[in-house]
Amino acid sequence: MPNAMRTPPPAGCVFRTRGLGKSYGSGETRVDALREVDLDIARGEFVVLLGPSGSGKSTLLNILGGLDVPSTGQVMFGDEDLSRADDAELTTYRREHVGFVFQFYNLIPSLTVRENVALVTDIVKNPMTVDDAIDRVGLTPRRDHFPAQLSGGEQQRVAIARAIVKRPEVLLCDEPTGALDYQTGKLVLEVIARINAELGTTTIVITHNAAIAGMADRVVYLGDGRVLRVEVNEKKLSPAELSW
Numbered sequence: 703m704p705n706a707m708r709t710p711p712p713a714g715c716v717f718r719t720r721g722l723g724k725s726y727g728s729g730e731t732r733v734d735a736l737r738e739v740d741l742d743i744a745r746g747e748f749v750v751l752l753g754p755s756g757s758g759k760s761t762l763l764n765i766l767g768g769l770d771v772p773s774t775g776q777v778m779f780g781d782e783d784l785s786r787a788d789d790a791e792l793t794t795y796r797r798e799h800v801g802f803v804f805q806f807y808n809l810i811p812s813l814t815v816r817e818n819v820a821l822v823t824d825i826v827k828n829p830m831t832v833d834d835a836i837d838r839v840g841l842t843p844r845r846d847h848f849p850a851q852l853s854g855g856e857q858q859r860v861a862i863a864r865a866i867v868k869r870p871e872v873l874l875c876d877e878p879t880g881a882l883d884y885q886t887g888k889l890v891l892e893v894i895a896r897i898n899a900e901l902g903t904t905t906i907v908i909t910h911n912a913a914i915a916g917m918a919d920r921v922v923y924l925g926d927g928r929v930l931r932v933e934v935n936e937k938k939l940s941p942a943e944l945s946w
């Protein structure tokens with residue numbers, strides 16, 4: 703039992719990282735993308751990750767999502783040690799627990815909205831219905847359309863439906879509004895905030911846009927691979943109240 707000597711995080715803690723580090727390359731080309739990151743994320747929290755380009759945001763999100771593994775330190779998902787998981791265990795972890803939303807939607811062009819979302823329900827244990835997921839992102843009237851018939855914001859909402867249909871414990875979003883205009887971006891953020899509130903899905907959103915920090919429970923500022931500071935929002939704003 704490789705985990706037996708390790709102290710599991712307290713109940714209510716979804717993620718716990720300790721001394722987390724990630725390096726790419728070696729020698730003169732070595733890049734320390736993450737250094738000594740200690741972070742706890744509670745169940746149901748809405749966390750925004752802010753920081754300049756290259757500060758390590760995607761690297762951290764990818765490690766939390768089991769898409770990448772750390773070079774040093776530990777990352778726990780509940781009492782599961784992701785830093786010691788092999789490829790097969792990480793695949794199972796991602797499939798059962800993680801919903802991903804990226805800047806680009808990665809929909810299958812030849813499938814309708816319903817069919818794109820239904821792809822996921824075949825491979826998970828306890829999905830919600832496809833129609834429920836589509837309803838939660840406000841796309842019921844568009845469910846038989848193809849991606850090319852949808853706006854960028856609508857396509858992103860399909861991507862969110864696809865991410866949440868499996869009822870993931872965590873929803874990890876990397877620049878979800880990066881390709882969208884102001885109003886459309888706000889609409890997508892409203893959908894993400896609603897999923898977090900209604901389903902209690904622990905949500906982590908990467909953004910370059912500091913204004914989005916207002917809708918988080920906590921804001922984690924990264925710089926040069928380190929956590930520079932963590933701020934708690936006493937009063938969370940709705941996306942409609944944000945302006946930039």
Ligand SMILES: Nc1ncnc2c1ncn2[C@@H]1O[C@H](COP(=O)(O)OP(=O)(O)OP(=O)(O)O)[C@@H](O)[C@H]1O
Nearest residue numbers: 726727733735753754755756757758759760761762
């Ligand atoms: N596969 C890789 N190989 C080599 N270096 C990498 C790799 N992935 C990331 N890096 C480097 O690690 C550092 C952190 O990258 P990361 O993508 O995590 O930053 P970020 O804050 O998400 O940046 P951005 O906001 O531009 O997406 C950068 O210096 C980047 O060049």
